Amino acid sequence: MSSAERVAFEHVTKRYPGTGAGNPGAVEDLSLEVPAGKICVLVGPSGCGKTTSLKMVNRLIEPTSGRILIGDTDVARRDLIELRRSIGYVIQQVGLFPHQTVGENVATVPRLLGWDGARQHARAAELLELVGLDPGRYASRYPSGLSGGERQRVGVARALAADPPVLLMDEPFGAVDPIVRERLQNELLKLQERLAKSILFVTHDIDEAIKMGDLVAVMQLGGHLAQFGTPDEILARPANDFVARFVGADRGLKRLALVRVSSVDPQPVTTIMLGSDAAEARRRAAEDDFPYVLVVDERNRPLEWCRDDAIPTTGTVAGAEGLPAAPILDRLTTLKDALSMLLASDVQAGIVVDDTGAVRGLITTDMISERIRASAERSAVPSSPP
Amino acid sequence: MIDWAWVGDHLDDLAWRTLQHFLFAAIAVAVGFVLSLGFSIWSLRRPRLRAALVTASGVLYTIPSLALFAALIPVTGLSIVTAEVPLILYTLLIFMRNILAGLDAVAPDVLEAADAMGYSGRARLLRVELPLALPLVIGGVRLASVSTIGLVTVSGILGDRFGGLGFFIFEGYRHSFPTEILFGALPSIALAILVDLALVALQRRLTPWAAAQPAGGRIGPAGAS
Numbered sequence: 070m071s072s073a074e075r076v077a078f079e080h081v082t083k084r085y086p087g088t089g090a091g092n093p094g095a096v097e098d099l100s101l102e103v104p105a106g107k108i109c110v111l112v113g114p115s116g117c118g119k120t121t122s123l124k125m126v127n128r129l130i131e132p133t134s135g136r137i138l139i140g141d142t143d144v145a146r147r148d149l150i151e152l153r154r155s156i157g158y159v160i161q162q163v164g165l166f167p168h169q170t171v172g173e174n175v176a177t178v179p180r181l182l183g184w185d186g187a188r189q190h191a192r193a194a195e196l197l198e199l200v201g202l203d204p205g206r207y208a209s210r211y212p213s214g215l216s217g218g219e220r221q222r223v224g225v226a227r228a229l230a231a232d233p234p235v236l237l238m239d240e241p242f243g244a245v246d247p248i249v250r251e252r253l254q255n256e257l258l259k260l261q262e263r264l265a266k267s268i269l270f271v272t273h274d275i276d277e278a279i280k281m282g283d284l285v286a287v288m289q290l291g292g293h294l295a296q297f298g299t300p301d302e303i304l305a306r307p308a309n310d311f312v313a314r315f316v317g318a319d320r321g322l323k324r325l326a327l328v329r330v331s332s333v334d335p336q337p338v339t340t341i342m343l344g345s346d347a348a349e350a351r352r353r354a355a356e357d358d359f360p361y362v363l364v365v366d367e368r369n370r371p372l373e374w375c376r377d378d379a380i381p382t383t384g385t386v387a388g389a390e391g392l393p394a395a396p397i398l399d400r401l402t403t404l405k406d407a408l409s410m411l412l413a414s415d416v417q418a419g420i421v422v423d424d425t426g427a428v429r430g431l432i433t434t435d436m437i438s439e440r441i442r443a444s445a446e447r448s449a450v451p452s453s454p455p
Numbered sequence: 456m457i458d459w460a461w462v463g464d465h466l467d468d469l470a471w472r473t474l475q476h477f478l479f480a481a482i483a484v485a486v487g488f489v490l491s492l493g494f495s496i497w498s499l500r501r502p503r504l505r506a507a508l509v510t511a512s513g514v515l516y517t518i519p520s521l522a523l524f525a526a527l528i529p530v531t532g533l534s535i536v537t538a539e540v541p542l543i544l545y546t547l548l549i550f551m552r553n554i555l556a557g558l559d560a561v562a563p564d565v566l567e568a569a570d571a572m573g574y575s576g577r578a579r580l581l582r583v584e585l586p587l588a589l590p591l592v593i594g595g596v597r598l599a600s601v602s603t604i605g606l607v608t609v610s611g612i613l614g615d616r617f618g619g620l621g622f623f624i625f626e627g628y629r630h631s632f633p634t635e636i637l638f639g640a641l642p643s644i645a646l647a648i649l650v651d652l653a654l655v656a657l658q659r660r661l662t663p664w665a666a667a668q669p670a671g672g673r674i675g676p677a678g679a680s
Contacts, residue, residue: 127571154573164568168586168664177572211664227572237571 073106074140081135096292106265110282118292157228157236165212172208178231196226218249255401331400335430369427458634476619487546495554512547553595557588
């Protein structure tokens with residue numbers, strides 16, 4: 070596995086012909102460094118030059134002046150084709166090749182690099198597995214038959230195929246619905262825990278930037294870097310009015326996005342396996358004062374909520390009579406997302422699951438507000454220098 | 456009304472004229488396709504050249520076929536060249552339009568992804584753009600084949616050595632003999648239909664991914680032009 074390499078922008082400027090600085094897409098004297106193995110999010114309003122900056126790394130766009138280093142090498146000095154094959158690239162529209170199967174799409178760069186067929190095949194299967202798609206079911210399908218979320222996963226798998234040290238992601242989850250987006254974000258963060266790539270990630274969504282970024286670069290119109298720092302720094306100390314406005318008046322609420330579900334101890338929940346004895350289930354449901362029990366499958370994954378009094382008196386627990394088991398909270402879900410999902414749900418409790426999808430317990434809005442109070446008290450204490 | 460005795464006596468002639476008809480059309484379609492593909496690729500990223508070539512092929516298409524055959528006789532005589540040149544020229548507009556439309560229909564995000572993955576310009580054209588243009592390209596081949604098979608009959612004006620099944624149409628007309636006209640026209644229609652069906656089968660074979668494409672997808676059905 071290749072190690073990640075830093076990406077450094079040094080006084081990078083991009084101007085478009087016939088216009089000065091300040092026009093959409095231009096970049097003005099951008100200097101920043103993505104440390105090896107970290108996620109750096111470029112965030113800003115449309116036209117702020119964030120996508121231009123991203124595309125200058127793999128030279129889809131050439132800078133007017135300045136240079137970009139990967140490791141210690143100026144990208145302008147590298148062979149264009151070789152450079153691009155060593156950088157993963159994921160875009161919002163995904164850009165899968167419609168005439169190639171999912172497996173062929175994933176194996177694109179290995180194929181271009183001349184790997185033999187068996188190795189390409191094995192690598193494609195490995196990557197599909199990695200992004201949570203069963204290779205047996207997906208490898209021979211065409212992209213047109215996939216859902217938006219599945220396409221995006223294939224796009225990520227394709228970008229990772231040749232194990233590039235650097236990954237560029239341009240609004241990768243911008244075209245999927247919020248629930249799928251939240252899940253894909255968590256999956257990417259989990260992948261990153263294992264792969265530790267240097268990732269440059271572009272978004273216009275400050276919440277996504279705060280959630281995904283080890284570092285966040287806020288850009289403003291004219292391609293100026295307004296602030297570069299950790300999400301906590303950006304929220305706690307916006308560098309100027311622009312950043313403060315862009316981050317929004319609800320900065321306190323947004324800081325909830327810095328805290329993950331994993332930092333709250335879930336409370337226990339009564340679970341009943343589908344098909345188990347109903348009388349026994351009724352007895353156990355009566356033991357706690359929560360009006361619902363959670364019906365789970367044989368691997369303890371949530372299936373649905375069932376009201377205590379809706380459990381049959383005799384026979385076995387059948388499914389499909391309760392409320393959907395939602396919201397499902399992953400350990401990487403932010404408390405901000407958790408809270409908003411809780412407020413919209415039927416049962417005011419979020420189901421915390423582990424990485425296999427098995428139930429760990431519940432989180433309620435009360436527990437989240439408790440956690441907010443605790444962190445508010447902590448941040449009232451002057452923070453020590455890093 | 457149909458003189459079956461004549462038909463029985465001329466089965467060999469019918470077979471050979473059908474073969475000639477097919478070959479004349481096949482040569483024209485093949486040459487026209489190669490020329491158009493070359494012109495299309497050459498002009499794909501040269502907008503002014505492209506406009507000039509498409510306009511020129513459009514102008515050629517407006518010349519009546521009889522006039523074109525006649526106009527070439529002083530230049531190339533009563534030769535196969537005189538028979539083929541008009542047929543080839545008429546395919547250019549169909550091919551150019553469909554090939555360019557096919558290449559234009561490739562989604563920009565697909566091209567961007569191909570560039571970013573490290574395809575060279577040539578590899579991108581050969582392995583991404585042309586394969587994706589295939590449904591419309593084959594649509595062009597279908598249209599050009601059917602229209603050329605129709606036009607081959609007109610080349611019978613050049614004399615007995617030409618025209619494929621058109622020979623019977625001209626002969627039957629001269630002798631006021633409906634059976635012969637009918638047996639020139641019907642086989643040429645059947646030939647056009649068979650070739651079209653074969654090309655549809657070929658397209659299914661070559662673009663399995665397009666079948667999975669939902670209706671109203673990025674690339675329209677073949678022959679939609």
